[in-house]
Structures are given as C-alpha cells and as structure tokens.
Amino acid sequence: MHKQIEAIIENIEKVMIGKREVAELSVVALLSGGHVLLEDVPGVGKTMMVKALAKSVGAEFKRIQFTPDLLPSDVIGVSIYNPKTLQFEFRPGPIMGNIILADEINRTSPKTQSALLESMEEASVTIDGKTLDIAKPFFVMATQNPIEYEGTYPLPEAQLDRFLLKIKMGYPNAQEEIEVLRRAERTQPIINLLPVISLDELLALQEEVKQVYVEDSVKSYIVQLARATRNVSEIYLGVSPRASIALMKASQAYAKMQDRDYVKPDDVQYLAPFVFGHRIILRPEARYEGITTEDILDRIITKSVIPIKRYAEQ
Amino acid sequence: MKKNVFSIVELAVYYVIVFIILREWLIPIMKLTGTGHMELILFFIALSLILSLFRIHFVVSIVIKLAYISWFIVTIYSGYSILSAEGMHFLVSELTANIGLLVQANWVSVTDPFRTLLFLVLIWMLIYLIHHWITVRMSIFYFLVLTVLFIGTLDTFTEYDGTFAIIKIILLGLITIAFLFLKRLIIESGAELDWLKYMKLVVPVILLIGLSCITAIFLPKSEPQWPDPVPFLKAAAGKGGNEEGQKGVSKVGYGEDDSNLGGPFVADDTIVFTAQSETKQYWRVETRDVYTSRGWIKSDYFTDASTVFDPYMDITHSLPVGPEEGTKQAAISMLYPYDFVVQPYGLKSVGLMDSNEGYQFLMDDNSEKITPHFNKNPAPLTNYFVEYSKPVFLYSDLKNSNLDNLDPSLAERYLQLPENLPDRVRELAVSVVEGEESVYDKARAIEMYFRQNSFRYDTDDVAIPTEDQDYVDQFLFETKIGYCDNFSTSMVVMLRSVGIPARWVKGFAGGEIIDTNGDMKTYEVTNNDAHSWVEAFIPNVGWINFEPTIGFSNTRSIDYNIETSEVERDELSVNEEKTEPDEVVEDKKDVQQKSSNGNNIFLNAIKEYKWMFLIGFIVLVGAALLLYLKRTKWIPKVYVKFNRKKKLDESSFELMYLQLLKILEMKGFKRQKGQTLQSFAKEIDRYFETNHMGKMTNAYEQYIYAKDSAEVDFNQMKESWEYLINRATS
Secondary structure, eight states, X not given: OOHHHHHHHHHHHHHSSSOHHHHHHHHHHHHTTOOEEEEOOTTSSHHHHHHHHXXXXXXXXXEEEOOTTOOHHHHHEEEEEETTTTEEEEEEOGGGSSEEEEETGGGSOHHXXXXXXXXXXXXXXXXTTEEEEOOSSOEEEEEEOOTTSTTOOOOOHHHHTTOSEEEEOOOOOHHHHHHXXXXXXXXXXXXXXXXXXXXXXXXXXHHHHHHOBOOHHHXXXXXXXXXXXXXXXXXXXXXXXXXXXXXHHHHHHHHHHTTOSBOOHHXXXXXXXXXXXXXXXXXXXXXXXXXXHHHHHHHHHHHSOOOOSOOOXX | XXXXXXXXXXXXHHHHHHHHHHHHHHHHHHHHXXXXXXXXXXXXXXXXXXXXXXXXXXXXXXXXXXXXXXXXXXXXXXXXXXXXXXXXHHXXXXXXXXXXXXXXXXXXXXXXXXXXXXXXXXXXXXXXXXXXXXXXXXXXXXXXXHHHHHHHHHHHHSSOOOHHHHHHHHHHHHHHHHHHHHHHHHHHHXXXXXXXXXXXXXXXXXHHHHHHHHHHHHSOOOOOSOSOHHHHHHHHTTSOSSSSXXXXXXXXXXXXXXXXXXXXXXXXXXXXEEEEESSOOOEEEEEEOEEOSSOEEOOOSSTTOEEEEOTTXXXXXXXXXXXXXXOEEXXXXXXXXXXXXXXXXXXXXXEXXXXXXXXXXXXXXXXXXXXXXXXXXXXXXXXXXXXXXXXXXXXXXXXXXXXXXXXXXXXHXXXXXXXXXXXXXXXXXXXXXXXXXXXXXXXXXXXXXXXXXXXXXXXXXXXXXXXXXXXXXXIIIIIOEEOHHHHHHHHHHHHHHTTOOEEEEEEEOOOEEEEEETTEEEEEEEGGGEXXXXXXXXXXXXXXXXXXXXXXXXXXXXXXXXXXXXXXXXXXXXXXXXXXXXXXXXXXXXXXXXXXXXXXXXXXXXXXXXXXXXXXXXXXXXXXXXXHHTHXXXXXXXXXXXXXXXXXXXXXXXXXXXXXXXXXXXXXXXXXXXXXXXXXXXHHHHHHTSSHHHHHHHHHHHXXXXXXXXXXXXXXXXXXXXXXXXXXXX
C-alpha cells in the first residue's frame, strides 16, 4: 500500500471505527478528483468521515446543510454592494473550500442541487458573468438519505452521474459500536486529529494517479462492463461513457493506493459497483421483483471475461 | 510413503504365491510353444523374487540377473562354457546380430537365444511390477485378472487344459487379495490388531473363498459357447462359410513346412535377396518327393545322406547343366538370413566373397537343398556367387522321349502317390495327355491344361482341404482357384498318374529389376516371389522344369534343330512362347483395372473388408473417446513432459502461465471467466497451502497489465511453475 495514502486512511481510522472500506473509497475519489455520494441513514458517521478526511490532508473543510429553503447563492456565494467602496463585492459561498460536506443533498430544491452539481463538475463558479476557479483540491462529499424517505427531492440521473462513487456507510457491528461508545465517553477524538499530508502533497498524489497505466485490455474490460449494463433487460438506463471514464479514473486511484503503477482487472471489478451503482436505473418491474442494482452488477461482473492475455487488437 | 510395512516373512509368503501363479503362466507357454528348460526359467523367477525380497541393491541385482541370463543363453544354445572365449564370442555375436535385426524391424529372423533373452527380461519386468503391486499398491487384482484371462483364453482356444490351473489361481489369488486388503485397512486405520482379532477377520475370508470355490467346482458348467473365434469372425466378415476347415491366413514367404498346404495368404514384400545376373531365372531351393494328399514331405530315400562341397568345386546334382561356353555368374546378397543357397538352373559351383573364407556347402541328397556351413555348423551366408550354365534341350530329344526304359529307382521314388488319391484325378490326367506321343508332349499337355479350363489364380479365396479330402482333388475338381502350390502340386500328381516321374520344387521366382549396369541387372527378390513349380524327368534328357501356375513364365531353353520341319517349329515356338506373354497380359489387366477404377479400389477395399473397417473404426472411436474422457489424466502429463525442459522466459511466460491454468482446470480448479487471476491465485494457494501461485500471478499480472514489465526472476517462476504442476498432477 502506498505509504502516504495508508497514513491518511489510518488517520481516518483513528476516529472512524470499522469503516476502512468507506475511508479507502473516499480517498480513491479524492485522489482521482471525483466526488462521493454517501447514502445512508443519519447518524452512522457520514459527517465524521468527511471531517476526518479533511483534517487528515490539512484541507479547508466546509459544510453545507441542505434544507428545502436553501438558495443557490447560499452555496456558491453572493455579490454584495459595499457602500464604502461603491462596488459589488463577492462573498464566496461555502463551495469555495477544499473539502465540502454537502449534507442531505436531496432535501433541497433541484435548483440549488444543480448549482452545487454544476460547480462540482466544472470546479468553478460563475457569478455576475465572472468565472471563479475553485481552489484545488476540490472534493465534495454529499450525503443523502435513502430516496424512499419523506421530504426528499430525488437527484436526477444527470446529476448523479457527476458523482464518481456512491458509497453506503452501513451500521457498525456490535463490537464496533461498543468501541464507538467507549470513545464517545471521553472527548471526540476528531478534535485532536492532525494532518498527515499537506495539500501540496495531495495535489502531487493526484497528478501521480493520472500517470497510472491502464493497459488496453483492461480498458476493454471496463468498456465490456459498461456495455453490459446497457444490454440487461432489467435495466432501464445503462451507464454512460462518462461512467466508463469514472471507472477508469477510480481504478487508477485504487491502483495507486495499492502502490501499483498499473491497473488490474481486480481494481476495476472491485470499484465497478461503486461507480456504476448510482448510474443505473432499473425498470420498475425489476424493482418490484426485489432485484437490486447490486445483484445485476454482480451478475454482469461474473459473466464478463477477464482479460488474461496481453492485449491484441481485434 | 515407502516404508517397510511388510516383514520379510510376510512378503516371502506372498512371493511364494506369486511364484506359483507365475508357474501357471509358464506351463501353457512352454507347452504351446514347445519351449524346454522350464526349471531354469522357474529358477530365474525364483531368483528375481528372492533378490527383490531381500531388497538387494539394484545394481547388484541387475548384475546377478544379467549373469544368469547370459549363462542360460550360452549354456543352453551353444554348449560352451560362459567363461570360455567361444562362449563370450557366441553371446556377443548373438547380441549384435539380433539388435541389428531389431533395428531393421525384422522380427521374424530374431534367433532363439535372443528371444529367450527377451522372454527372461520380460519376466524380470513382470516381477518388478508385481513387487510394486504388492508392496506399494497392496493389490494384485490386475495381475490376478490378467492371469485368469490368460489361462482362460488358452484353455478355451487351445488344447491346453487349464481347469485345475484356474482353480488354483483363483484360490491363491483371492486369498492373497484378501490378506493384502486387510493389511491396507490396518495401515490406513492405524489399528493394532492382536492375534485373536486378526483371526476373526481372516478365518471367515478363507472359509468364504474355500466354500465358493468348492461350490463353483461342483456347479454344472456348459461347454464353451465360442470355442474358436476364427471361423466366427470370418463368417461375420462374410468371407467364410463356403469352405470348411478354414485355418488362419498365412503370410507369403519361404516356409519349411509344406505338409499342410492350402488357405489364403497375404503379401509380404520383405526383400529376401538381390541377385546380380545377366538373365532372369527361377531360384531353386529344394525339392520334395512325397505327396501325402495334404501336402509335401521329404522322404528319407537316402538315409542321412548329404554331400559336402568346397567353394568353387563342381556340384553334382540331378539336373542337367549347359555347355562350358554358356557359363555365367550371378552374385547373390542375402538380406534375409535364410540358411540356404539359391540355385539357378544349370548350377555348377558356388563361390565365396573374399571375406568369407572357411565356408563349406552341404547338400541334402534328398531335397538337393544346399546349406552353407562354417566350422561344420550351419551358418547363414550373406554374400556369395553362383556359376551356372543354362541347359539347352534339343527339341528332337524331347520329341523322342519315351518311358520304356525308365530307371526303376526313379520310378519308385518319383511315381509315389497316396493310396487314397481319388480315381478321378488319375482319369483326368490320362484324358489330358490323350493323343500325345512323347513324354515331353504329355508333360506339356498337362502344363497347358491349367491355362484353360477356367482355373483362376488367387491368393485370398483359397480353400483348405477338409479332413478326408485330397488337396489336389479339391483344387482340380471343386475350387479351381489357387496359387502356385495348388497348380504345381496338381501337375506333379497328374504327371505321376500318367507314369512320368516328377517332383515338387520350392524356391523363388525371378524378382524385379531394380538396377541395370550393362548386361548385368540387379534383381530384387522378395517374399512375394516365393514360389513352387514342377520338375519332370524326361528320359534321355533329364529333369526339366515346368510352370503350371497361371501368370508365371518358365525359362527353359529349347533348341529346335533343323531336323524339325518348318511348320512344326513355328507352331512349337508359338507354343513355347505362349507362356511368356501370359504374365504380361495379366499385368496389363491389372494396370487397366487400376487406371479405370482408380477411385473404386479404395471403395472396393472398404467394401471387401467392411467388417475390418467397422471394427477398426469402432476401436479408433473408442480409443478417441477414452483419450477424451481420460484427458485430465494424461494431458497434464504431456504438458509437463513437453515443458519441463522448456525455458521459462519473457516470451514463453504467457504460454506457460496459461497452460498452468489449463492444467489446474483439468484437475478441477476452474477459474470462472469473470474471476480475476489474483482471486483465483488466492484460491489455489489456499488449497495447496503455498504462495507459489500468488507469486507467479503477481508477476504475470505485471507482465500483461503493466506498461513496462518489471524484472521477473524467471528461475523462481519456473520453480513455482513446476511446484504447482507437480502438486496439481500428483
């Protein structure tokens, strides 16, 4: 495992108990410049996760609590007339940080959602005709309550596509929960958490991730998986080529995390459910039958052929 | 694994049983093949068993066995002492000569001493195998089944009576199997049995085996339903049925035993010898004088008489020799170690090549067979040459021949006919020569008789006379289909029936020209040229050869002197030459058939041997199926064999790795197509409790997925590869 990345994850683990996988996946998203959608019920440590991650890399952490009455300007910022200087001054919104926790994103109106998501995609905000780049690294971790909950505005598929990974936190097991209680007795350890790498080092890591080699046979494996989602009868909408790119980038980051400078099908296979899961829309019939996206992706992965030879043009 | 689980006494008991069973193997072999010295072979078996019982070091054991085999061969076959120079010389020459024959795949000529050697080596191997079965596998079931099958087959199909042998083998074999099984059980379970408990297990087994054997002995048994498979197979193939008393198909070639003629034979183009000579001629080997109505045997007219000739000495024989000025030479190279000298007509002397000093020739006065001898022992001679001058017969002499003053000794010997010869043979002969004046013309008439009257030359569809049938009678009146033996024997019998002394000659036809060098031509004579023909005694002229077989031509020269009228000569020359083109006509027919039915030949062959093809096909399919079903067993072995020595490097890495996957798959470790190599490797390593697969897979993944393949320690890879293959295939 890559030493720096290992350090980040271990740092997170100091406060998050039994959530190594979530931590790893979050770091993967961070390294590949993508964003994460955390989906789970409240109270399982989503916020703690993001905070820990932000602290570990020494990044500026901002939190936006999405409410039904939140306006786009509350997210991206607003220009205010300064009577002293007789000029409009831009007051940057919380989006202009490094690591942003967009809490309960599906509770706000679509208008505000799209303001957030657009800035996520472009890594910049446009206000009053001026485009402002958001400082790098820029990492949004959005959380949403499961869509079946009351008072939610489900994210449209085009928006969902902008998240690199969708991760479920899940409940800790009994042992872990006892440990959580034990720690909560005293002060929250998050307060004492120190950064393990600097922002510059993180940016350098992001650059390195882009250098991770993806052999054509592995690319073709990614494409094979992506195409398979478009040909399954239970799926109403398969994944887009953007999803294929996302899978590749995530795999690169995951490979880097393993301290490897090339991507293996193992990486792709492991990440595919997290990358594709939220981009697939099942047919209602399939949903009624209780088939989940996980089941179908599982099936696709089992049926796809792992390349075990050097790539040869077909 | 290889522990001494048997005590010596225990093993000795098993070996005694094995010895008894092997003795039952030997008895029928000895009986049926007419081999002697059974006690010496039994001693060899005992020796081998004892050596393996005491776990004598294999080098010592091999030396002892080889010494015994050498002693056996030298003592039995040459009579010399093994320690003498002659004995060693005998051994070495036998070995070198026979290994040469083996290399040439000339199985038939391998000599008896060498066959004995091979037989003893076979026993040696067998005992090794049995030793393995007993001590390692602890089961002699296969050996027992083989033995029972072997004895059973011999008992059913031959005159060997194996009734008690089978009972003995079954009894001993079952008891042995039971004890070995018990032994295996004890070892596997790790149980300690005291004497009483052991007995509790053993006694019922012995009682059970004894009881079932006794019951089996007293049960009524039917006769074999299928005593001899050969007629059944032939009938099934649609080839038998019309003739009774079939025997197996023989192979063409020069045989010694002519006492039972008849039956089909198959072609054999083994080259017997090559002859360099100016003329094409028949090569005479020996004659036969006594016809038994089943075949020919040699009389003892001259008791134990033989004449010795030195090389180049004039040979006296019964045949006429041509004039001095017509003397020619022919050089013979025997390629097949027959023990005779081939004689052209008009033989004068036999000469030697330089390297063959010390040879003499011995002629059997009864058959006129000439055998080369060296140091008074028969010894095949490879290269020699013969001097001969072809006799020329005056037509006038032939024309004026009559039987008035026939030498009574000739008449006694060469007019012999079996008493039970059917009268119709005699009557036919008389009618054929009716109207002919001279002895020669009568003989000619009989010779020509076979060319007409719908006789047919065939080597396949040839009958064997039944118990009370005469060979000649069957051919002349019933089948009219046959080959040289049928024609020549019939002609001799017919000649004798009309009072003309005649004898049956065996030898070779002229062969085919393979090389021409000026006047000298090289003829290649194969086993297909083995032939028989007729010599008739024409008073005042001597023995003359006749050729009754359709499709063959004789080579006697007749001088039609001026005393004969013009017309008659023409007629006669036509007659004489008629024999010559016969072969040509026949050949042409063959050629036409071949060219016009080019495609049909194959189809015909299939039609004719459709059963053979069917059986062959079924066997092939069966074999293929077996190979396919057992592929997981043998393919890995083949892979390993092919690749063990192969270097594992960058270029072969992919291949070797994929092969490893394939072998693992055959052994039940199938990688699902969606399973990554890494997770598969983990599975394998977990199963074999190693990390070799992981190591290899890491390197391989780097090799196929990474941009630059990193430094891989291929020696280590090879080690892992071999380890995994061995684990998978063991």
